[in-house]
Amino acid sequence: MDNIQFIDLNATTALILFLVGFVGGMVSGFIGSGGAFVLTPAMMSMGVPGVVAVASNMAHKFPKALVGAYKRNKYGQVDVKLGIIMGIFAEGGVLFGKHVMVDIREAFGAAGTNLYVSLVFVVVLGIVGLLVLRDGLREKRGESVDKAPKQLNPLVRWVRGLYIPGTMIYFKSMDAKVSFLVLVPLGFATGLLAATIAVGGFIGVPAMMYVLGLPALVASATELVIAFVMGLGGSFFYALDGFVDIRLSMIILAGSLFGIQIGAIGTTYVKDYVVKFVMAVIMLLVLVSRFFYIPGYLSELGAVEQLAAETVRLLDVIGEGTLAFALILGAVMILQALYQGMREHRLAEAVATLPETALAGAGAPAGVFLNAASTPFAAPAASASPLLSPLGRFERFLVASDGSQFSAAAVREAIAMARKCGSEVHVMSLVATGVEHEGLGEAILKQEMDMAQAYLEQVREQAAAAQVACETHLIHGQTVDQEIVDLADHLKADVIVMGRRGRRGLARMMLGHATAQVIGRAHCNVLVVPRAAKVEGRHIVLATDGSRFAETAAITAASLARFCQAKITVISVIKPSYGVERRVEAEQAVERVVVHMNSEGISAEATVLDGHPAEIIAGVAREKNADLIVTGSHGRTGLERVLLGSTSERILNETPCAVLVVKAS
DSSP, rough: OOOOOOOOOOOHHHHHHHHHHHHHHHHHHHHHHOOOOHHHHHHHHHTTHHHHHHHHHHHEEEEEHHHHHHHHTTTTTTHHHHHHHHHHHHHHHHHHHHHHHHHHHHHHHHHHHHHHHHHHHHHHHHHHHHHHHHHHHHHHTTTTTTTSSOOOOOHHHHHHHHHTOEEEEEETTTTEEHHHHHHHHHHHHHHHHHHHHHHHHHHHHHHHHTTTTOOOOEEEEEEEEHHHHHHHHHHHHHTTTOOOHHHHHHHHHHHHHHHHHHHHHHGGSOOOHHHHHHHHHHHHHHHHHHHHHHHHHHHHTTOOOOHHHHHHHHHHHHHHHHHHHHHHHHHHHHHHHHHHHHHHHHHHHHHTTTHHHHHSSSSSSSTEEETTTOOOOEEEOOOOTTTTTTTOOSSEEEEESSSSOOOOOOHHHHHHHHHHOOOOEEEEEEEESSGGGGGOOOOHHHHHHHHHHHHHHHHHHHHTTTTOOOEEEEEEEOOHHHHHHHHHHHOOOOOEEEOOOOOSGGGSOOOHHHEEEEEEHHHSSEEEEOOTTOOOOEEEEEEOOOOOOOOHHHHHHHHHHHHHHHEEEEEEETTOOHHHHHHHHHHHHHHHHHHHHTTTTTEEEEEEEEOHHHHHHHHHEEEEEOOOOOOOSOSSSGGGGOOOOHHHHHHHHHHHEEEEEEEEO
């Protein structure tokens, strides 16, 4: 066997690897796949031997799989038992696949493993890419399956009906027993493919869906456990033979961690079929790229007539160019989706300001308050959409509840506030159905629906006891946050009320995924209520940074304070890195708000403090015994315009009191 040659790393190659990881991360965040089908060919195009590219890719993937599995397990999407068992069997496939790779390398050298990996990529990406493209075209034509629950397919019924004494294992996600002998080939095939191209999910996820009958949501989440188990073992065994280049793993991991955030943002603005188109295009272009390398490998191995060096180099250049085009095109498509969403967001805001401007007539513009220094404090114009009243209208609440202890506070406080405001309450609970959940089975699906309906009836009785009008909605859907936003739009809700997860462990660093996504997508205000919080109107803390979003929040806070006869503390926080000019802006911003509120008969005080915003704001709320923090949905700059502002998110995680996130119209 020839010696393993790791590529030389300099500033240029390190930057290229980082960018490759960044694009791979964007692809991963956008299409929900690990992106390894992009990264392995990219490393090979840079001269990394196929076996090293696969081993290094596995080493970079398994830590991400662990984090992803942990996060999704919090939402009940992971069948840990199934993931571990299939992961153990997948480890067998990884070991076998690794020995195949090593044997090929010993017999045929680096060209042999490069040819083997390339051929598998061409076949697998051809099959998967065409299937994804077909599904995307069907969805675009409106041929996607409806949301009605479906029967288990014949193969799933056969597998679940197969009884082999001494081998049966019960899995909660299926509510059925399955012989572990069925899992052996599925796990083994998953690991074998992972050891070959570092993408075992192309087998593992479809197998769990169409052979075991798991919903796609559960299958994709459980595959993360499998990926961690087999990736950890596979990386270790590959490393024993010296095939893991940890430098490559760390660089592409660093790039992908940045890129995955951008890709995830892009999905906010596109339909599912667009995501599938992007996935199919990238897969098929990567396939074409690998195809151009195959003649050179065959020539090097003597399997075909010897090709001239110039011809091989030309084919390599075409392959490199095709791969580069695939990466650039994928990045452009994702960034275009992001840009288009941001542009539409800005246009919607601009249109929302037109009615009030047009009606202002002569004299002072409508919606402008003047303080003692004649500094305008602009009230946001009335929305062109009836979804949101920036002046704090609370006539219709929508409570999103899953029946857990975390959402109980949201239900309680929504009913209490509705009673004070004379408002109506709508409560929704979601049961996952549709094409991605067709394997769930009628029995367990009916059980979930019955439990959800019984819970909604309890909430209705609770509201009736408080003399509050209440309607309940049992929703069949696939994406929790999107279903919440869609129902809020349909009902023309003024406020969405949601609970918040606990604050231990990693939960202290992140919001519940659905809550964060709802805040990012909703057109109306969102009230987040921790489990122990009570909104009684004692004291309100208004966080402002002087942005347009913050001034919208100020108008809403003033309306609430007037209604509740509550005191307000208006606070702006200056980070240590800010200069004197930013402090002056902050002081003017809070003073402008306080002067206006005082003129309206509201007791308000201003303060500008130094430190980290979330910690300081949460600390002031505790000091003032505040029961509500009001903040804008976005910050002053950059990508915070299209998703939940980072400061707002940290406030939600730091404080024990309720937080009202006000959306600018």
